Structure formats: C-alpha cells, structure tokens
Amino acid sequence: MAYWLFKTEPDAFSIDDLKNAQNQTTLWEGVRNYQARNFMRDEVKVGDLVMIYHSSCKLVGVVGIAVVTKAAYQDPTQFDLSSDYYDAKATSDNPRWVVVEVTYQSHLDSLVSLKEIKANPRITDIALKKGGRLSIMPVTKSDWQIITHMAEE
C-alpha cells in the first residue's frame, strides 16, 4: 500500500465537501499535469491512503485522510465541452487524462500547516518542501507517520 498527497482548493472542493458527498466519495477530476497524471494512471492503487491538502486559501495544509476506492480510468470531463477541464486534443481512442475515485476516511484532529511541515527537519522527502506545484505527489511512510502524528499534538 502506498501513500499520497492530493491538493485541492477548498473554495472549489474541500475535505468537508468530500465528507458530505454521496457515499463520501468523489472522482478526482481535472488533473491536467502530466507528472500528476502519470502517478494516478500508473501508481495509485485501490487501498492506497491519501492526505487531502488545502491550497490557495487562508489555512494551507493537510486536513484529512481519504482512501482510493477505484484505480485510474478516463476522466469524463476531458470530453465535456461545457467543462472547464475540456481538452480538444483528447479523444475516446486516445484519452489524455484520468481520474481516480477517493472516499473520505477522516479529518485530522488539527490541520498540519505547510509552515509546520517545512519547519520539521524530520520530514525529508515530500515534494511540498521543494516548493513544487505538483498536485498529486507520493508521500513516504516515514513522512506520512510524522505528519499524522503532528496532527495529534
């Protein structure tokens, strides 16, 4: 089982939106970055755990945990003319973008902020620290345990 971090803008879709969604489940739509897509398509598996991270908002950081309930398949929004995520270069024969399905698991007891993560010298591997803008990133078991533990302090 692998660990991941998914970014979302809470004004658009928050951890609470996930908790309140039908079956507490959503398709992780609209990822339009190849590196992030490749992780979803090739490596994200059913049963993997996902940190939900709120970006571009007042309190930036990790807010909760979800679990992957379906592996990658075609992102329907790439074919939807009315969607912001429509991609004219994607065809059903040659789709570009994928979704995975995630299901709400829990809120962290408290938000673990980006500032705290950056300030913790024990957290070594996470791409967040490198100022990357990757929206789907792997998390090592060590970093996962440290971050979830920080939420309990």
Next chain:
DNA sequence: GCCAACGTTGGC
C-alpha cells in the same frame, strides 16, 4: 530539439 514567450500555480 532548443529556447523564448507565455500561461498557471500557489504561497504570501
């Protein structure tokens, strides 16, 4: 296949 121009992300 290089690289300049442009667009987007995302913290602050």
Next chain:
DNA sequence: GCCAACGTTGGC
C-alpha cells in the same frame, strides 16, 4: 493582488 517558480507551446 503580487510575483516567483515552474510547465507548456510553438517557431525555427
């Protein structure tokens, strides 16, 4: 809203 960092595009 600013702007740095990064990704993508397209001319050559």
